[in-house]
Amino acid sequence: MNVTQIYKLLASVTDPEIPVLSILDMGVVRGVEFSEGIVKITITPTYSGCPAMNEIEKNIIETLRLAGVSFVKVNTILSPAWTTDWMTEEGKQKLMEYGIAPPLSPSADKKALMGEVRQVTCPNCKSKHTQMLTLFGSTACKALFKCMDCLEPFDYFKCLR
Amino acid sequence: MNHQHLFEYVLQLADNANVLSHRLGQWCGHGPVIEQDIAMTNLALDLIGQARNLYQYAATIEGKGRTEDDMAYLRDGWDFYNLLLTELPNGDFGKTVARQFLYDTYALLFYSELKNSPNEMLAAIAEKSLKETAYHYRWSSEWVIRLGDGTEESHRKMQEGLNEVWRYTDEIFQPVEREKILIAAGVLPDLAALKPQWEEKVRAVIEEATLSLPEAAGMQYGGKTGRHTEALGYILAEMQYMQRAYPGLEW
Numbered sequence: 001m002n003v004t005q006i007y008k009l010l011a012s013v014t015d016p017e018i019p020v021l022s023i024l025d026m027g028v029v030r031g032v033e034f035s036e037g038i039v040k041i042t043i044t045p046t047y048s049g050c051p052a053m054n055e056i057e058k059n060i061i062e063t064l065r066l067a068g069v070s071f072v073k074v075n076t077i078l079s080p081a082w083t084t085d086w087m088t089e090e091g092k093q094k095l096m097e098y099g100i101a102p103p104l105s106p107s108a109d110k111k112a113l114m115g116e117v118r119q120v121t122c123p124n125c126k127s128k129h130t131q132m133l134t135l136f137g138s139t140a141c142k143a144l145f146k147c148m149d150c151l152e153p154f155d156y157f158k159c160l161r
Numbered sequence: 162m163n164h165q166h167l168f169e170y171v172l173q174l175a176d177n178a179n180v181l182s183h184r185l186g187q188w189c190g191h192g193p194v195i196e197q198d199i200a201m202t203n204l205a206l207d208l209i210g211q212a213r214n215l216y217q218y219a220a221t222i223e224g225k226g227r228t229e230d231d232m233a234y235l236r237d238g239w240d241f242y243n244l245l246l247t248e249l250p251n252g253d254f255g256k257t258v259a260r261q262f263l264y265d266t267y268a269l270l271f272y273s274e275l276k277n278s279p280n281e282m283l284a285a286i287a288e289k290s291l292k293e294t295a296y297h298y299r300w301s302s303e304w305v306i307r308l309g310d311g312t313e314e315s316h317r318k319m320q321e322g323l324n325e326v327w328r329y330t331d332e333i334f335q336p337v338e339r340e341k342i343l344i345a346a347g348v349l350p351d352l353a354a355l356k357p358q359w360e361e362k363v364r365a366v367i368e369e370a371t372l373s374l375p376e377a378a379g380m381q382y383g384g385k386t387g388r389h390t391e392a393l394g395y396i397l398a399e400m401q402y403m404q405r406a407y408p409g410l411e412w
């Protein structure tokens with residue numbers, strides 16, 4: 001088993017709160033290394049209070065174990081702090097298809113959350129005629145929006161920088 | 162500077178986050194509208210996360226095998242070092258917003274400085290917390306403005322909320338012994354230097370909200386040395402009940 005193969009396995013570990021995204025799409029995996037027969041995986045939390053982190057750690061260990069990698073150590077680091085800039089383009093695409101508007105560029109995000117410009121695309125009908133309902137949504141990482149055309153409410157994944 | 166100073170100081174920061182989180186959590190199911198109910202529990206969750214990081218670090222510094230849970234659930238009130246501000250009862254939504262806004266403004270400035278601390282763990286926790294605090298500050302400052310510059314009633318309640326919590330703000334900036342030592346050692350930013358920045362930021366929002374700055378009279382101190390208002394006992398009774406009644410309980 002080499003590093004590339006470990007990454008392949010990690011691609012099947014998903015975020016329990018957003019099951020379409022793998023932890024690689026999310027950008028929470030910060031490193032994989034072998035040392036003295038142990039695979040060391042470094043992860044970083046999205047938010048300090050993210051309840052999914054313990055689950056993710058367990059899932060990493062279990063996934064690798066099932067593939068025959070028994071000696072795994074998961075190390076959590078806080079710095080450098082996670083940012084939505086680490087989410088992959090593929091991840092953003094998957095989010096949109098899943099019904100969550102992906103994070104915009106930081107400057108566009110600021111304008112969107114201040115209600116200045118209509119920038120956030122409705123994942124349902126692709127209209128940009130959308131409005132923020134509240135800065136804090138169903139989880140720490142999301143704001144709640146509403147589409148003024150199809151009238152569906154939807155989550156927007158806030159930028160964190 | 163010795164281990165004990167750093168240990169107690171990290172607890173102080175952790176207790177701030179933990180106690181304020183508990184207060185915000187008490188709004189769950191009682192918010193004025195569901196969106197704000199959810200917002201307050203979101204803030205509470207971020208603060209719990211920050212408290213966990215800090216309690217874990219405190220447990221490591223102490224090195225006696227205690228865990229983050231022991232720190233939160235098995236210490237008594239006089240061993241809690243949180244600011245009095247964080248334990249104040251929620252009151253109405255205006256008072257909760259006032260308490261949050263004054264705390265967030267401080268936290269924003271403080272973490273911006275602490276992230277440059279030579280203590281790598283404190284710096285990392287500050288860097289992480291700062292990103293979350295930026296959202297908290299946006300939420301609370303917007304509500305101060307919305308309520309202050311709203312109806313006659315919302316203006317009155319927002320002003321009353323500010324007046325009530327104001328006397329608990331100077332404690333933030335008056336260093337106690339352990340803080341003086343850590344500031345002198347360069348681990349902490351100078352709290353006194355943060356105060357004018359805090360005042361300026363607070364004043365700007367209060368003016369935009371058409372509110373007035375409360376009078377600085379009868380300032381209260383004591384939380385950082387474990388002398389609390391009666392409110393903390395009630396918080397701990399609720400927070401610690403399960404672990405006290407059923408030691409080691411897990412679920």
Ligand SMILES: [Zn+2]
Binds near residue numbers: 122126
């Ligand atoms: Zn739509």
